[in-house]
Amino acid sequence: RQTRRWAHTQPKLQSVTADDVAHFSKILPATSILSTLPPLSTAASELSPFNNDWMNKYHGNSTTVLRPRTTQEVSEIVKHCNERGIGIVPQGGNTGLVGGSVPIQDELVLSLGNMNKVRSFDPVSGILVADAGCILESLSEYLAPHRHIVPLDLGAKGSCQIGGNVSTNAGGLRLLRYGSLHGSVLGLEVVLPDGTILDQLTTLRKDNTGYDLKQLFIGAEGTLGIVTGVSILAAPAPQSTNNVVLALPKFDNVLPLFVEAKKQLSEILSAFEFFDREVYELAVKHGQGRALNEEDIEGAECFVLVETSGGKREHDEEKLNGLLESLMESETPLINTGVLSQSPSQFASLWAIREGLTEAVSKEGKAYKYDISVPLAKFKEVVDATRERLRSKGLLHADAVKHVVGYGHVGDGNLHLNVVAANYTPEIEAALEPFVYELVASYRGSISAEHGIGAMKTHALHYSKGDVSIEWMRRIKTLFDPRGIMNPGKVLE
Numbered sequence: 001r002q003t004r005r006w007a008h009t010q011p012k013l014q015s016v017t018a019d020d021v022a023h024f025s026k027i028l029p030a031t032s033i034l035s036t037l038p039p040l041s042t043a044a045s046e047l048s049p050f051n052n053d054w055m056n057k058y059h060g061n062s063t064t065v066l067r068p069r070t071t072q073e074v075s076e077i078v079k080h081c082n083e084r085g086i087g088i089v090p091q092g093g094n095t096g097l098v099g100g101s102v103p104i105q106d107e108l109v110l111s112l113g114n115m116n117k118v119r120s121f122d123p124v125s126g127i128l129v130a131d132a133g134c135i136l137e138s139l140s141e142y143l144a145p146h147r148h149i150v151p152l153d154l155g156a157k158g159s160c161q162i163g164g165n166v167s168t169n170a171g172g173l174r175l176l177r178y179g180s181l182h183g184s185v186l187g188l189e190v191v192l193p194d195g196t197i198l199d200q201l202t203t204l205r206k207d208n209t210g211y212d213l214k215q216l217f218i219g220a221e222g223t224l225g226i227v228t229g230v231s232i233l234a235a236p237a238p239q240s241t242n243n244v245v246l247a248l249p250k251f252d253n254v255l256p257l258f259v260e261a262k263k264q265l266s267e268i269l270s271a272f273e274f275f276d277r278e279v280y281e282l283a284v285k286h287g288q289g290r291a292l293n294e295e296d297i298e299g300a301e302c303f304v305l306v307e308t309s310g311g312k313r314e315h316d317e318e319k320l321n322g323l324l325e326s327l328m329e330s331e332t333p334l335i336n337t338g339v340l341s342q343s344p345s346q347f348a349s350l351w352a353i354r355e356g357l358t359e360a361v362s363k364e365g366k367a368y369k370y371d372i373s374v375p376l377a378k379f380k381e382v383v384d385a386t387r388e389r390l391r392s393k394g395l396l397h398a399d400a401v402k403h404v405v406g407y408g409h410v411g412d413g414n415l416h417l418n419v420v421a422a423n424y425t426p427e428i429e430a431a432l433e434p435f436v437y438e439l440v441a442s443y444r445g446s447i448s449a450e451h452g453i454g455a456m457k458t459h460a461l462h463y464s465k466g467d468v469s470i471e472w473m474r475r476i477k478t479l480f481d482p483r484g485i486m487n488p489g490k491v492l493e
């Protein structure tokens with residue numbers, strides 16, 4: 001059990017009973033209900049994928065999972081739960097990394113997976129309207145023949161849902177180019193905690209008619225309502241994309257390289273992703289992407305994946321080759337080598353290394369994940385300081401902490417500090433927290449750049465938010481959800 005703190009501070013909630021299941025059976029077909037309670041008596045193992053998170057770090061004890069197909073069904077379920085005081089955990093693809101998507105105790109899980117239809121797409125404006133349960137990758141596949149792309153991409157694309165992406169305000173690999181979901185989401189349909197349907201599913205680029213309520217639900221992690229529909233501005237598919245993995249002799253070169261890449265590639269730079277040598281080795285060990293040639297990466301301390309996306313192949317290649325040549329020919333080269341993709345499969349393979357880091361880390365051991373914003377220049381300092389901290393506590397060895405690694409979205413100032421341990425233990429957690437949060441706060445950084453607060457960081461929110469901000473967050477929560485049924489124990493303690 002990770003935390004039960006919320007139980008002391010939140011309104012008392014009710015467990016789901018057999019009578020509730022009977023009520024849900026009037027709203028949903030039996031095939032949309034999993035419940036260990038009679039009369040269904042589903043085997044607990046069938047609920048296991050909904051009760052345990054992607055890392056197998058957070059474990060809930062829900063007896064009942066509902067899988068509605070329509071917004072109306074969601075509304076009726078939520079209305080009943082509100083009347084009865086039953087806690088609800090909205091669940092998308094369950095790929096979240098902060099324990100937000102699984103129950104803390106026995107809250108009901110409302111899984112959006114059956115709401116998976118594209119509602120409309122306008123190829124002229126590029127506006128896509130979809131059910132919240134659409135899987136991100138299926139939306140990309142839907143848009144491809146229309147020569148558009150979702151303005152969001154992440155390693156979990158095969159499982160995560162657009163509603164989950166919106167609810168976590170996921171950042172990912174395209175943020176550098178397309179900005180955050182606060183900009184590209186145009187409208188939302190949300191079932192509020194009393195069951196009311198808030199229809200803000202507009203398809204307007206411009207709409208200044210007072211408070212922009214939808215923004216509250218972007219990144220709310222299911223604590224204010226259930227997102228059932230999303231209207232999002234898709235981007236025209238680039239005509240030409242290239243990528244290159246650059247091997248750097250030392251971390252200090254990352255920032256000058258970023259400056260140079262921005263200067264020379266300007267409008268075609270679409271990603272600038274960093275990973276250190278140690279995590280690269282884990283990717284190779286666990287089969288993520290194709291290993292780079294040994295001679296290409298000899299002496300490399302870290303790597304940067306640069307992607308370009310533009311409108312004309314010759315123009316883009318000329319710019320990228322120009323950058324590589326100038327980097328190699330410089331008197332004090334910033335890079336040792338660059339591995340440039342020469343085919344679509346090499347392009348995919350280079351991305352597979354970067355996108356596969358999370359999976360590689362989880363295959364290697366139990367990961368403590370700190371998803372932080374700190375000044376770019378401090379990335380290495382944070383990783384090194386954390387490693388030293390663990391060493392000084394006698395915890396840096398194969399039976400405790402095996403690796404301390406860093407990777408992430410340099411272009412967005414977002415470092416993923418991962419501590420890979422043999423097991424989750426109180427000693428390791430005590431060595432890391434509040435140490436990491438204090439370090440981040442000392443740089444006036446953010447304790448969550450993209451994954452959210454979930455159940456993991458409710459107690460640490462104050463490292464990034466002042467008392468006044470937290471108080472107003474509480475007031476907003478109480479205004480929307482006075483009975484505290486929506487994802488209890490998440491975001492706010």
Ligand code: FAD
Nearest residue numbers: 092093094095096100101155161163164170171172222227
């Ligand atoms: P879930 O995990 O199911 O839920 C996440 C949170 O949103 C929970 O609090 C849940 O209650 C809430 N929620 C879900 N659906 C709804 C809904 N319809 N209405 C209201 N609340 C809802 N994140 C990044 O930001 N950038 C990355 O690059 C990135 N890469 C990842 C790579 C891997 C391999 C993995 C495993 C995760 C990664 N993540 C990344 C984490 C990221 O937060 C999720 O992948 C994704 O955004 C969550 O979507 P989901 O559908 O899985 O949501």
Ligand code: 2HG
Nearest residue numbers: 155357358369408416418
């Ligand atoms: C990424 O950027 C994701 O790959 C996951 O946000 C980060 O594994 C992590 O900690």
Ligand code: ZN
Nearest residue numbers: 172408416450
């Ligand atoms: Zn990330």
